[in-house]
Amino acid sequence: MNLKKYFNLKSLFTAFALVGLSLGQVMAQATEEAAKNEGLGKTVSYYILLFLLACVFIGIIGKVLQVYELTRKIQGKKSGIAWDKFNGAMFAAALILGLYGAYWSYAEHGSLILPESASEHGVAIDSMFNVTLIITTFVFVVTHIILFLFAYKYKHSKKRTAYYYPHNNTLEKYWTIIPAIALTVLVLMGFFIWRGITNIPKDQMASAIQIDVTAHQFAWDVRYAGKDNVNGRKNYKLIGSLNGLNNLGLDLSDNRNNDDLKVNEIVLPVNKSVRFTIGSQDVLHSFYMPHFRVQMNAVPGMPTFFQFTPKITTAEMQEKTNNPEFNYQLYCAKICGGSHYNMKFLVKVVSEKEYQEWLKEQKPIVTEEMKKEYQLALSKQNSVNNQIALNN
Amino acid sequence: MATAAIHNPTATHHDEHHDHAHHHETFLTKYVFSQDHKMIAKQFLITGIVMGVIAMILSILFRIQLAYPDQSFPLFEVLLGKFAPEGRLDPNFYLSLVTIHGTIMVFFVLTAGLSGTFSNLLIPLQLGARDMASPFMNMLSYWFFFTASVIMLSTFFIESGPAGAGWTIYPPLSAVAKSMPGSGLGMTLWLVSMTLFVASSLIGGINYISTVLNMRTKGMDLWKMPLTIWSFFLTAIVGLLSFPVLVAAVVLLIFDRSFGTSFYLSDIYVAGQALPNEGGSPILWQHLFWFLGHPEVYIVLMPALGITSEVIATNARKPIFGYHAMVYSLIGITVLSFIVWGHHMFVTGMNPFLGGVFMITTLIIAVPSAVKTFNYLATLWKGNIRFTPAMLFAIGLVSFFISGGLTGIFLGNAALDINLHDTYFVVAHFHLVMGSAAIFGMLSGIYHWFPKMFGRLMNAKLGYLHFWLTFISAYLVFFPMHFMGLDGVPRRYYSFTEFESMNEWLSVNVFVTWAAILGAVAQVAFLWNFFYSIFFGEKSTQNPWESTTLEWTTPVERIHGNWPGEIPTIYRWPYDYSKPGHSTDFIPQTTPLSETMSSNMPHDFEGNEEAERIQEEWNAKNVNNTEEVK
Ligand code: HEM
Ligand SMILES: [Cu+2]
């Protein structure tokens, strides 16, 4: 190949030199800037030094081990350190420490997890979770004991040969069938709970309190359905219409919009079924209220639903968690852009009476101004239409 | 046999070729545009390692942000400029880091780096072929991959930053440039890079499949192939069937982004403007993506499992337990992996009835996974285990595979997934089963086949250090994350400071970050060991692990064409370790049964009556021995 002539050692070195030079420049620039950031150079070199020290330390240990093994060999003792024994022992230690560590994490971190479910269906989920947790923890512990103990017990020894044992059909049948049965049980339980949550009869859908949630970057807009318990129509093309007042794109020709209420927090009466209709104006978001075991994505162009019944009021939960500051929250759980991490919305569960009182204070989402703008737009349109009609 | 017929002509050709190979091999043809499968494997490996180190550094950056959300790090500003104003990561750049970290790790390291390295290295060597079916396509595959890598990394140098919509790049976030900076040019380049990447994978995959099917040496029937080859073969099939779907999805997304189509878009109002797109569905992307995405996780895992099978059998000095069951469970995983994708979509608005169906298929796939685990355990039982670094990593893989597989059982349950989806529980799950298990499989393979690639050995003691530090730190990093998920902490959060309820996790975050830094520093031991040993490592012998498989019959010098003379013939399965009655504790696949009369067993003859008769005659003459065998 005549490409070769472009590629000789010399040009290789020049290339290296060039790269080296430019690297040097970058470094110089970095240090210059570092000088601006007072003390930065110091901190960085401190950590680099620390790291190099660790490397030297490990290097020294390595050399010591090497020398030790060499001298042993020269002395004619059987070769140096028994590394198989060492690693076997490490596995035994890892087993003990690991199991303890897992226990510690279960206890320590496990105490920080969500409190008991604040919704009815969540209770079923939690019990399903516990069953799964027990089974999997059992398998986790047993298989790890076996794995690490075998590693420890059957470490290499010149005196033994391994046991030639290529297969055992009975054993293999057992450990195919037993997991299969366990998983079938889990699947069936899960399936019925899942259907129970997602497959709600029509009449129960209609009778639930209807709440409409609209997600957008980076906030939630929530409206309650008002007296008729139906949320009025929206159309994304109307967003920003009515002189910018219509930020949800309500279609005011749909009268059902008029009694809808705009709220700044979600307040739910305890033990009443609520049905959320979830939508998005821009990208995907996820309507996530972990205390209620509720999650559903907000998808532009396709309404999604989640219906459930809260069963513990905020006040009760504050008592249960021993935290007077406790509040239910709505998070966004689907990556949606820069402020994804900051889309909170307050959720409260209260008694029926408190709920009714709260509801009375909420203002209609269609304000008087919006109505005026709408009338104005209508009349304009009418006159245009009339003119067109006249001209024809 | 047809394979032999195809084979011999190429064999002689290559032999000739080899004789004067040195005369017309230049640096370029030998190291850069090489068509030798062993060199291409090394190219994949080193590129994969470089990409892995980069992705790891990215993860340390965002881990520091999570641990110290209120602190300013002037160094960040020096290094990252406007991506870290005032020494604090910009939230959008945080998402870019997460996205590129995930993309590089899943695709560039664990798909190309893993399959590309070991399929290329081992398929010809373990099957007895001079090279791949198409060496030229093989080279092409690497250079597509290399180009994809360069493009992916180049996005760090553009004004609006790299893609930031997560490695799953769900539209509309990824489709609408105005929705985040990362969805501008960075996303375009991401899509271009991934298209090239898929081309690379497909070219490679076709090559692997045709090599396995057509170029096996004499005697190497499918049931005599090592499990590594089975896993590479099935992985390539999975890739071949699923990657094209990703390309289709990507092309549609490119259309939506640049040409005004509405495959994924409908009813969108963004940045003060209603978009004209109507009738599309973001859910469509998810179906297409996960139709690849779930098989992809097995594309990542299966080669690691194959490597582990090989390493565990060799170093336990025992046959792999249940060879047939291992193959059938791989096949089972291959088939099932195509019908479980919906478990990523339980709460994304997919029809809930479908969710129920996907839950059933998902939990079925756990059965073959369980079988594999138990077979590994049974292989260790009564073994005579040599703890080479490769073996340590293989055992580590089994541990992570168990832990991560078990958490999959939670997630596969649609009812439980309602509260776990998109939380740290998912992060913990897939980092254990993929980020840890598959990486450990890859590292295990590197330590094990290093002598085959470079003719030298890696330092074992540094390997031990590397293993123990990595093993411990991986658990320290990922175990606590399960509980964050159970507390309802969503993933991909730039900081936990905005929610009162998440403050309790701040100290855990600090802990996790330091564990991650420990793990990252431990990789320096590996990198040093790897690059140092390439040049100065102890010289390897021909068969340093006393292994039975074919690659160890090639000369240490790694010549073009692999074997100097004729390609050896295969007479037995690859797992005759510690066979009773034999003088050494391993019998290479190239040893005929006629030379091992003292250790043959009835099933070795596969119903060949003539051979059985000869054996019986021999047994009759050597009564003592037969009694020993029994
Ligand atoms: C026992 C078998 C397994 C089951 C039942 C299982 C189940 C699941 C489920 C249901 C999810 C979706 C969780 C969610 O987003 O809410 C998931 C996520 C994931 N799994 Fe598994 N899994 C298993 C094994 C594996 C293996 C072997 C790998 C890879 C080697 C893997 C890699 C992943 C990845 C990467 C994700 C996250 C994708 C993302 O959202 O970014 N899983 N798994
Ligand atoms: Cu979000």
Ligand SMILES: [Cu+2]
């Ligand atoms: Cu999956």
